[in-house]
Amino acid sequence: MSKRINIWVLITGVLVGVAALVLTAFGNPANMGFCIACFLRDIAGATKLHSAGMVQYVRPEIIGLVLGSTILALATGEFKPKAGSSPATRFIIGAFVMIGALVFLGCPLRMVIRMGGGDLNAFIGFAGFAVGILIGIFFLKKGFSLKRSYPSTLTEGIAMPGLMIGLLVLAIAVPSIFAMSTEGPGSKHAPMILSLIVAIVIGALAQKSRLCMVGGMRDAVMFKDFNLIAGFGAIFLTVLIGNIILGNFKGFSTYNQPIAHESWLWNLLGMALVGWGSVLLGGCPLRQLILAGEGNGDSAVTVLGMIVGAAIAHNFGLAGTASKLAEDGTYTPGGVATAGKIAVGIGFAVLLLISVLNILKKKNKEANA
Amino acid sequence: MIDARGLSCPMPVVMVQNEVKKSSPDEVKVLVDSKVCVENITRFANTKKYDVEVTKKDGEFELTLKKR
Numbered sequence: 530m531s532k533r534i535n536i537w538v539l540i541t542g543v544l545v546g547v548a549a550l551v552l553t554a555f556g557n558p559a560n561m562g563f564c565i566a567c568f569l570r571d572i573a574g575a576t577k578l579h580s581a582g583m584v585q586y587v588r589p590e591i592i593g594l595v596l597g598s599t600i601l602a603l604a605t606g607e608f609k610p611k612a613g614s615s616p617a618t619r620f621i622i623g624a625f626v627m628i629g630a631l632v633f634l635g636c637p638l639r640m641v642i643r644m645g646g647g648d649l650n651a652f653i654g655f656a657g658f659a660v661g662i663l664i665g666i667f668f669l670k671k672g673f674s675l676k677r678s679y680p681s682t683l684t685e686g687i688a689m690p691g692l693m694i695g696l697l698v699l700a701i702a703v704p705s706i707f708a709m710s711t712e713g714p715g716s717k718h719a720p721m722i723l724s725l726i727v728a729i730v731i732g733a734l735a736q737k738s739r740l741c742m743v744g745g746m747r748d749a750v751m752f753k754d755f756n757l758i759a760g761f762g763a764i765f766l767t768v769l770i771g772n773i774i775l776g777n778f779k780g781f782s783t784y785n786q787p788i789a790h791e792s793w794l795w796n797l798l799g800m801a802l803v804g805w806g807s808v809l810l811g812g813c814p815l816r817q818l819i820l821a822g823e824g825n826g827d828s829a830v831t832v833l834g835m836i837v838g839a840a841i842a843h844n845f846g847l848a849g850t851a852s853k854l855a856e857d858g859t860y861t862p863g864g865v866a867t868a869g870k871i872a873v874g875i876g877f878a879v880l881l882l883i884s885v886l887n888i889l890k891k892k893n894k895e896a897n898a
Numbered sequence: 899m900i901d902a903r904g905l906s907c908p909m910p911v912v913m914v915q916n917e918v919k920k921s922s923p924d925e926v927k928v929l930v931d932s933k934v935c936v937e938n939i940t941r942f943a944n945t946k947k948y949d950v951e952v953t954k955k956d957g958e959f960e961l962t963l964k965k966r
Contacts (some may be wrong), residue, residue, distance in 0.1 A: 535937075607933055609957070614906060669912060677904030680931075680957075739934055744907060752911060811906035827906075852928050 534759045537738035542763025548727045549642050550771040553717035553764050559787030560646040564639035566630035570839035575707040578840035587700040589725040592693040597732020599690040610686025612826025615675035619827050622806045623664025623834025625876040631801030631848035632869050636814045637742030645768025647778050650785040650796050657797035661804025662746045668884040678827055686824030686839025741816040743807035788851045790863030802876045832884035847872040903931040910935045910943050918946055926963040
């Protein structure tokens with residue numbers, strides 16, 4: 530084992546893959562054992578921030594990932610309340626990352642899981658994701674920075690874990706206050722306790738290993754550091770092998786993939802938006818959840834931005850529509866409505882503006898404050 | 899001394915990379931405030947043939963990179 534690859538990244542990658550397969554076997558939608566974008570969108574639906582009836586459920590996975598990170602960070606002394614690194618800008622980037630993800634129909638983590646399920650649309654999304662990361666790296670090299678965070682108050686640090694505990698208590702005590710899908714992806718879920726426990730374990734492992742879908746490619750390109758990308762590869766291989774063993778794998782194809790569409794251009798552009806935005810944020814949606822669990826108020830604001838982005842995506846019809854194969858054999862290809870295409874275009878314009886305006890001038894680079 | 903406290907990934911490593919590229923110094927000192935940055939800079943430094951000493955004080959880490 531190369532010293533440059535942390536064994537925990539590989540262990541976490543394999544266990545994320547196994548967890549995704551287990552959660553799908555116990556009821557989560559196909560190729561959606563984990564999807565940070567989809568699950569935040571379901572929470573946005575459950576809390577009635579949007580009214581798309583098919584995607585409303587208080588996903589215990591999100592709660593578990595945040596709390597797993599909090600628990601381990603507290604145990605290892607890594608829980609540190611901090612904030613102040615351009616929070617409003619992060620909120621906006623988070624919202625557009627979510628819109629890009631919902632145009633594609635998945636966050637980078639679900640993209641890898643879809644790739645392991647044989648969904649070629651996700652490989653096209655991956656190409657876009659890579660392009661987006663390269664654009665983000667270009668601006669990092671030019672001196673882009675959202676500037677420093679600073680040690681903050683305890684309330685800032687426990688904001689996201691506290692919100693998650695509150696959501697969990699309410700979901701258990703008074704589930705009727707939440708909207709809950711009776712059909713569609715939101716209605717498909719593993720038992721709550723299983724999802725919660727699995728996610729707590731994965732959240733803790735992700736905290737320890739620093740697993741990040743965008744960090745993998747970024748570090749490989751910028752520093753020839755293949756540590757995080759090894760986790761990415763481990764998830765892909767585990768899901769692929771697992772699907773073959775479980776008999777779910779039907780070869781690689783773009784046709785009739787679970788909760789996916791074949792609009793290659795918008796799969797590509799949606800994930801390019803996600804890749805670029807995530808590089809600017811310093812991590813993928815999963816990583817933002819984990820950092821929020823460690824007390825990072827900036828990441829907590831980013832997660833809130835993603836939830837609002839999900840609500841906007843469904844309230845204004847921006848999200849991609851999945852292709853459908855009816856029982857009578859009629860196939861209806863999905864895709865992205867004009868509003869969604871315009872939103873992605875606006876997203877690129879906004880990220881360009883943010884990227885350019887936050888390039889530190891040379892004389893300020895030293896101070897970088 | 900590079901002050902990379904409070905900067906999110908991968909800025910601290912970029913700052914070290916720039917310093918190493920600029921003058922290939924025998925010694926580089928970096929101040930960071932998270933263990934993640936310590937790990938990332940250490941991995942990077944090792945690939946550039948620098949040994950890393952870490953001193954922890956008041957929740958912050960001072961890294962001294964020394965050329966092998």
